[in-house]
Amino acid sequence: xxxxxxxxRDWQELESGGVLFSSLEKLVAWGRSNSLWPATFGLACCxxxxxGSTDGRNDLARFGSEVFRASPRQADxxxxxxxxxxxxxxxxxxxxxxxxxxxxxxxxxxxxxxxGMFNNYAVVQNVDxxxxxxxxxxxxxxxxxxLIYAVMQLQKKxxxxxxxxxxxxxxxxxxxxx
Numbered sequence: 001x002x003x004x005x006x007x008x009r010d011w012q013e014l015e016s017g018g019v020l021f022s023s024l025e026k027l028v029a030w031g032r033s034n035s036l037w038p039a040t041f042g043l044a045c046c047x048x049x050x051x052g053s054t055d056g057r058n059d060l061a062r063f064g065s066e067v068f069r070a071s072p073r074q075a076d077x078x079x080x081x082x083x084x085x086x087x088x089x090x091x092x093x094x095x096x097x098x099x100x101x102x103x104x105x106x107x108x109x110x111x112x113x114x115x116g117m118f119n120n121y122a123v124v125q126n127v128d129x130x131x132x133x134x135x136x137x138x139x140x141x142x143x144x145x146x147l148i149y150a151v152m153q154l155q156k157k158x159x160x161x162x163x164x165x166x167x168x169x170x171x172x173x174x175x176x177x178x
Contacts, residue, residue: 026159026160029158029159029160030159032076032102032158033154033155033156033158033159034063034064034155035064036063036064036065036076036077036104036151036154036155036158037065037067037068037069037074037075037076037077038065038068038069038075038077038078038079038106039068039069039072039075039077039078039079039095039099040068040069040070041078041079041080041081041092041095042079042081042082043080043081043082043083043084043085043088043112044081044082044083044109044111045082045109045141046081046082046108046109046111046112046141046142047081047082048141049081049108049141049142049143049144049147050079050081050108050144050147052144053144053145053147053148054066054068055144058144058145058148060144060147060148060151063148063151063152063155065077065151072095072096072098072099073098073099073100075099075103076099076100076102076103076104077103077104077105077106077151077154078092078095078096078099078103078104078105078106078131079105079106079108079147080092080105080106080107080108080112080127080131080133081108081109081112082108082109082111082112083109083111083112083115083116083118083123083124084111084112084123084124084127084130085122085123085124086121086122086123086124087122089124089130092127092130092131093130093131096130096131104134104135104154104157104158105127105131105132105133105134105135106133106134106135106136106137106147106150106151106154107127107128107133107135107136107137108137108142108147108150109137109139109140109141109142110138110139110140111123111140112127113126113127113133113136113137113138114126116140134154134157135150135153135154135157137149137150
């Protein structure tokens with residue numbers, strides 16, 4: 001088929017023939033959402049459940065997140081699993097700053113999200129006060145299925161298919177920034 005014929009045909013006719021239409025930003029967002037690489041940042045008992053999300057039964061690899069990276073420069077998702085002590089907070093911030101943009105954070109467990117049962121001087125009461133959190137996973141400890149659901153919600157957020165509490169659609173992540 002010549003190029004001139006392509007431009008003369010209707011786009012609906014081309015779609016029925018198997019030609020897909022999209023923008024470059026949507027293609028980049030789709031590729032990015034299906035290759036989220038988490039940084040290993042397990043702090044307490046929730047880390048065991050985070051590791052359990054990659055076993056054969058739960059298989060986080062189905063969603064393109066099977067590669068837990070030890071280097072923050074190769075990761076784009078930080079999963080904060082467990083309670084964060086005030087001594088560890090600057091280290092976590094440094095790891096977050098070393099991650100390339102765009103980057104996302106999942107707060108896993110009651111201790112990471114709200115301090116949990118540890119309401120004392122040594123535990124940070126909300127990870128959101130140290131790094132910006134995109135997805136909160138409730139539970140003590142949350143099941144691996146809850147973390148997989150959080151990864152699926154993050155994928156929707158990256159692709160621009162997520163909605164806020166009022167039902168308005170959240171914007172898609174820009175091509176190179178958050």
